[in-house]
Amino acid sequence: MHDIIRETANFIALNPGNISYLFFVGFVGGLVSGFIGSGGAFVLTPAMMSLGVPGLVAVASNMCHKFPKALIGSIKRAKYGQVDLKLGIVLGISGEAGVLYGAHIQEGIKKSFGNAGSDLYVSLSFVVILAVVGGFILLDAWKTYKSGNAQQEEEKVTKLARWVQSVRIPGTMVYFKSLNTKISILFTIPLGFMTGMLAATIAVGGFIGVPAMIYVLGAPSLMASASELVIAFVMGLGGSFKYAMSGLVDIRLAMIILAGSLFGIQLGAIGTTYVKPVIIKVVMGAIMVIVLFSRGLMVPVYMSQLGLIPALSETMAKNLTTVSSWIMTFALLTGAAIVLRSMWQGRRAEQEIAGKKAFGHGQL
Numbered sequence: 001m002h003d004i005i006r007e008t009a010n011f012i013a014l015n016p017g018n019i020s021y022l023f024f025v026g027f028v029g030g031l032v033s034g035f036i037g038s039g040g041a042f043v044l045t046p047a048m049m050s051l052g053v054p055g056l057v058a059v060a061s062n063m064c065h066k067f068p069k070a071l072i073g074s075i076k077r078a079k080y081g082q083v084d085l086k087l088g089i090v091l092g093i094s095g096e097a098g099v100l101y102g103a104h105i106q107e108g109i110k111k112s113f114g115n116a117g118s119d120l121y122v123s124l125s126f127v128v129i130l131a132v133v134g135g136f137i138l139l140d141a142w143k144t145y146k147s148g149n150a151q152q153e154e155e156k157v158t159k160l161a162r163w164v165q166s167v168r169i170p171g172t173m174v175y176f177k178s179l180n181t182k183i184s185i186l187f188t189i190p191l192g193f194m195t196g197m198l199a200a201t202i203a204v205g206g207f208i209g210v211p212a213m214i215y216v217l218g219a220p221s222l223m224a225s226a227s228e229l230v231i232a233f234v235m236g237l238g239g240s241f242k243y244a245m246s247g248l249v250d251i252r253l254a255m256i257i258l259a260g261s262l263f264g265i266q267l268g269a270i271g272t273t274y275v276k277p278v279i280i281k282v283v284m285g286a287i288m289v290i291v292l293f294s295r296g297l298m299v300p301v302y303m304s305q306l307g308l309i310p311a312l313s314e315t316m317a318k319n320l321t322t323v324s325s326w327i328m329t330f331a332l333l334t335g336a337a338i339v340l341r342s343m344w345q346g347r348r349a350e351q352e353i354a355g356k357k358a359f360g361h362g363q364l
Contacts, residue, residue, distance in 0.1 A: 011250040012052050019256055021051065026260025028332045030069060031268040031339050032287065042288060043332060044257060045203045046126060046295050050325040054115040055122035056106055057250050060243035062203035065254040067236030069261045074229035076266065082222050084178035088230025090185060091192040091209065095231055098196025099239040106201050107246060113306065120302035125202045126295040133211060134288025140215075141281035161218030178213075178223040191216060192231070199235050200242075210284070221280050268339060283338050290331035297324040 012018070025047040032043055044065075048058040077083055110118045157165075165181050172184040195209040209231050213224035243249050297320050304312040312320075 011057065011252070014252060014256075018051055022048070022253060022256040023260040025332060026065070026257035027264040028260075028336045029257065030073075030261030030264025030266075032264075032283070032335050042126070042130065042204045042291055043335065045122065046291050047328055047332065048253060048257075049119065049122070049298075050294070050321075050328045053250070053253065055119040056110045056115075057248055058253075059106065059122065059201070059203040060240075060246075060248035061250045061253040062257075063199065063236050063239040063243060064249045064251065065258040065261065066203070067233045067240060069258060069265055070229045070232035070236060072262065073265045073268075074226065074233060077226040077229065080226075082226035083230060084176055084219065084223055084227045085230060086174070087176045087178055087188075087213070087217075087219070088227040089234065090174065090176075090188050091195065091213075091227075092231040092234030094189045094192030095196030095199065095209075095235045096238045098193040098198070099200040099235050100196075100242060101193075102197035102200025103239060103242045105197075107248075116302050116305040120299065120306065122202050123295045123298050123302060125198075126204075127292055127299065129198070129202075129204070130288045130292035130295070133208075134285045134292060137211065137281050138285035138289065141278050141285060144278045144281070157218040158215050160216055161214075164216060165218055176217075176219075178219040178227060179217060183217060187217070195231060196235050196239075199232075200239050225280060267343070270343070279342050283335065283342070286338065287331055287335045290327065290334060294324045294327040294331060297321075297327070 014022075025044060029044040029047075044062050045055075045058045048061065049055055053061070074083055074088070078085070106118070106121075109121050113120075164187050165179065165183055167184060167187075169184040169186055172186050173182040174185055174188075175182045191208070191212045195212070198204055198208055209228045210224050213219040213227065214221055219227070240249065300309060301312065301317050301320050303309045304317065
């Protein structure tokens with residue numbers, strides 16, 4: 001434990017440029033978080049790593065900033081009636097067990113292989129999960145759009161979710177308002193555990209949490225994304241304490257990102273009231289795929305540092321790092337642009353409808 005603390009005591013230096021970048025990263029992360037329900041860590045963790053923050057410190061600091069932001073976001077969206085508090089708490093409790101186990105794995109990798117090993121593990125995890133989940137979500141959004149269901153208010157429940165809802169196991173059934181039915185907690189426990197484990201290892205739980213609630217349990221996109229904020233609060237609180245005890249939380253990074261997030265998450269939460277569910281899926285999938293390329297470019301750099309592949313030249317390593325950072329910046333700008341544009345279009349459409357109604361009443 002003391003070895004870990006000594007290795008991570010040298011956190012990155014903060015200059016005006018880094019502080020401004022981190023604040024912007026926090027704002028976009030909060031915007032995305034409030035909009036799609038994920039804690040936004042799939043943007044924040046890679047963005048911090050692009051500044052040279054060790055992977056494990058980025059994960060730990062991210063979790064530290066997450067739980068107060070998630071609390072504010074969940075309260076905000078609860079006002080719109082989008083939060084299933086019971087579902088969030090039930091998944092959050094089992095998620096906490098996953099957090100403790102995932103933190104143990106992450107600390108073990110750090111101790112055995114150093115920063116390069118931890119960075120490689122985090123980056124490979126991002127690449128695999130972003131490819132699978134991001135690709136699936138974009139494909140689902142495309143199918144929804146092509147089928148013409150994008151304009152419908154009602155979302156179709158998947159066959160898997162209908163089966164899960166049909167299973168009756170005595171003594172384990174719990175009613176959830178977002179599903180409008182009872183399901184067995186034997187289904188929620190493994191989903192929560194996987195969400196927590198992923199959150200502790202790469203600070204991302206929404207990758208599994210939100211899609212699981214939508215596609216496995218049958219929750220509507222808006223309620224799944226809002227309820228994930230409750231889960232993020234529960235897991236973030238426990239995970240932050242666990243990592244802080246190991247000296248892995250850079251409170252400076254956490255506070256700067258949190259400051260930016262508190263602005264962004266308010267806008268993101270408001271934006272959900274103006275857009276259709278398919279837009280939420282498009283935003284999540286698009287950002288995931290872009291971040292995938294950013295982290296993927298860094299994999300050979302970390303492998304070279306560990307001696308797993310022939311050493312890269314200093315110029316090649318620098319170029320890969322630079323391109324990775326630019327792609328990460330593009331992902332941040334793309335995410336912010338999609339969310340803000342969706343909000344603007346949705347609000348304008350709402351105002352046009354209100355104007356037509358007012359005009360109609362004026363003619364009566």
